[in-house]
Amino acid sequence: MTQHLAAPAAPDSGTRTDWWRDAVIYQVYPRSFADGNGDGMGDLEGIRARLPHLRDLGVDAVWLSPFYASPQADAGYDVADYRAIDPMFGTLHDADAVIRDAHALGLRIIVDLVPNHSSDRHDWFQRALKEGPGSPLRDRYHFRAGKGADGELPPNDWESIFGGPAWTRTTDPDGAPGEWYLHLFAPEQPDFNWEHPAVRDEFRSILRFWLDMGVDGFRVDVAHGLVKAEGLPDIGHHDQLKLLGNDTMPFFDQDGVHEIYRSWRHVLAEYAENEIGPEGPSLEGRGRETGGRVLVAEAWTPTVERTAHYVRPDEMHQAFNFQYLGTHWDAAELREVIDSSLAAMRPVDAPATWVLSNHDVTRHATRFANPPGLGTQLRTAGDRALGLRRARAATLLMLALPGSAYLYQGEELGLPDVTDLPDEVRQDPSFHRAQGQDGFRDGCRVPIPWTVEGPSYGFGTGGSWLPQPAGWGELSVEAQTGDPTSTLELYRKALQTRRTQPGLGAGDALQWTEAPEGVLAFRREDFACTANTTGEPVRLTAPGRLLLASGPVDVGDGDVELPADTTAWWAV
Numbered sequence: 001m002t003q004h005l006a007a008p009a010a011p012d013s014g015t016r017t018d019w020w021r022d023a024v025i026y027q028v029y030p031r032s033f034a035d036g037n038g039d040g041m042g043d044l045e046g047i048r049a050r051l052p053h054l055r056d057l058g059v060d061a062v063w064l065s066p067f068y069a070s071p072q073a074d075a076g077y078d079v080a081d082y083r084a085i086d087p088m089f090g091t092l093h094d095a096d097a098v099i100r101d102a103h104a105l106g107l108r109i110i111v112d113l114v115p116n117h118s119s120d121r122h123d124w125f126q127r128a129l130k131e132g133p134g135s136p137l138r139d140r141y142h143f144r145a146g147k148g149a150d151g152e153l154p155p156n157d158w159e160s161i162f163g164g165p166a167w168t169r170t171t172d173p174d175g176a177p178g179e180w181y182l183h184l185f186a187p188e189q190p191d192f193n194w195e196h197p198a199v200r201d202e203f204r205s206i207l208r209f210w211l212d213m214g215v216d217g218f219r220v221d222v223a224h225g226l227v228k229a230e231g232l233p234d235i236g237h238h239d240q241l242k243l244l245g246n247d248t249m250p251f252f253d254q255d256g257v258h259e260i261y262r263s264w265r266h267v268l269a270e271y272a273e274n275e276i277g278p279e280g281p282s283l284e285g286r287g288r289e290t291g292g293r294v295l296v297a298e299a300w301t302p303t304v305e306r307t308a309h310y311v312r313p314d315e316m317h318q319a320f321n322f323q324y325l326g327t328h329w330d331a332a333e334l335r336e337v338i339d340s341s342l343a344a345m346r347p348v349d350a351p352a353t354w355v356l357s358n359h360d361v362t363r364h365a366t367r368f369a370n371p372p373g374l375g376t377q378l379r380t381a382g383d384r385a386l387g388l389r390r391a392r393a394a395t396l397l398m399l400a401l402p403g404s405a406y407l408y409q410g411e412e413l414g415l416p417d418v419t420d421l422p423d424e425v426r427q428d429p430s431f432h433r434a435q436g437q438d439g440f441r442d443g444c445r446v447p448i449p450w451t452v453e454g455p456s457y458g459f460g461t462g463g464s465w466l467p468q469p470a471g472w473g474e475l476s477v478e479a480q481t482g483d484p485t486s487t488l489e490l491y492r493k494a495l496q497t498r499r500t501q502p503g504l505g506a507g508d509a510l511q512w513t514e515a516p517e518g519v520l521a522f523r524r525e526d527f528a529c530t531a532n533t534t535g536e537p538v539r540l541t542a543p544g545r546l547l548l549a550s551g552p553v554d555v556g557d558g559d560v561e562l563p564a565d566t567t568a569w570w571a572v
């Protein structure tokens with residue numbers, strides 16, 4: 001395949017070990033990004049061929065969701081071999097080529113690490129099952145005898161995040177009902193026992209394996225879950241999903257997780273900076289503590305203050321801001337979360353992060369198309385024009401905030417969720433386990449359109465593993481390129497402006513300025529942002545020269561009418 005390795009869009013981002021403080025990081029969901037071999041499933045070859053799109057978009061780094069050897073019970077978040085690529089995605093050679101090409105284009109690569117659980121096909125787990133009770137390999141997971149006269153009841157009352165009990169009973173090698181094992185997610189995802197030194201050693205070794213491969217960091221899956229409260233105590237409450245994110249659970253956000261991340265930070269510190277872009281690493285970066293390699297926590301905690309614990313100076317570098325993702329398109333709510341996020345990160349000197357979409361939630365163009373309060377997994381398309389208008393405005397607001405931002409593939413095209421997928425094509429394990437009550441994550445995972453025509457709109461030549469809706473081609477990269485009103489060009493312009501305009505990017509503060517109700521207005525150095533979250537136009541004094549807006553804006557003589565659901569950027 002022909003590669004176009006031109007100079008990176010931002011040569012400066014290639015020479016800073018603290019690049020992550022203001023990085024825009026683009027999430028690639030490998031099975032749905034681009035299919036290089038025409039089997040209907042995205043792969044590494046497809047990703048490699050499309051890297052120039054990401055360079056042109058203007059992002060700094062790419063986070064790849066799991067591509068490891070896996071039976072795919074949870075779309076790759078069930079890893080059977082942490083050092084191998086699943087054949088559906090390619091080979092280690094392909095991974096190496098992606099990393100090298102990305103670096104040559106000035107893009108960093110962050111890979112997903114899944115340390116809370118393995119696949120039930122992982123060698124340790126398989127051997128633990130085969131060897132039966134008393135096997136030392138069982139200590140690397142949580143095996144327990146059941147309660148009740150014949151051990152027929154689960155060892156405690158914990159419920160799986162995907163619905164049903166968090167325990168599954170095993171069958172002994174002689175065919176008799178045996179011990180139970182813990183799985184906070186699907187039964188195919190047994191939880192590791194992080195009290196066991198072999199588990200700790202193994203993951204430090206896995207980190208080194210991928211650092212040796214040249215990756216720039218890790219997004220750490222379920223970073224809040226590794227350590228469980230001693231004795232695995234009952235919660236005493238059913239319907240535990242409702243407690244998640246609000247209460248401290250005996251399996252989440254336990255203080256013991258932090259020493260694990262402190263030890264990982266030491267591992268990262270052994271590595272020098274990668275060569276990024278044509279100029280390679282800065283001299284100043286060499287030998288410095290982190291060498292530009294980073295750890296990013298997927299940590300769902302009750303408060304932003306608890307999230308900040310994960311990014312103390314000797315732990316991880318960033319943590320996802322799920323409080324922000326869950327905030328409605330409402331000025332007062334947004335302001336509160338923005339303020340509390342910045343305040344929480346300041347004492348630990350970590351950048352705030354911002355995110356609106358990922359592979360686990362309904363895309364923001366669809367969330368904002370629906371009435372607030374429905375949660376983050378929806379089945380209703382809502383008012384698509386309204387959703388897109390708000391999504392564009394929300395993105396521009398997000399990219400104006402101090403810190404680092406995460407984009408999810410396809411949001412640059414303004415893609416909505418596919419809310420009408422027939423149940424029989426859905427593959428999300430949580431959909432099937434919860435009997436359709438929850439788990440609508442397939443809707444945001446539909447392969448993205450690259451071209452107007454073609455069997456799978458340029459995703460590949462052999463169809464797509466989830467059906468793409470009719471009309472998907474009108475939203476494609478090809479259709480939107482060069483159209484100044486398109487969402488793709490808005491993202492490109494925004495990311496380009498972010499690199500050049502003082503006041504955008506790194507930092508930990510902003511100054512709110514006076515604004516009518518429902519409008520957010522703030523300044524940072526020579527930059528100002530105004531976001532109208534109301535459904536009506538508002539008249540404002542123009543803070544400066546208009547740089548960019550998420551919709552058509554008329555600047556008059558010193559004042560401006562900001563349309564409903566519109567964000568504008570200003571040079572002051």
Ligand code: NOJ
Binds near residue numbers: 077114222298359
């Ligand atoms: C979080 C991941 O983002 C999600 O997709 C996965 O199902 C769970 N962790 C379990 O690994």
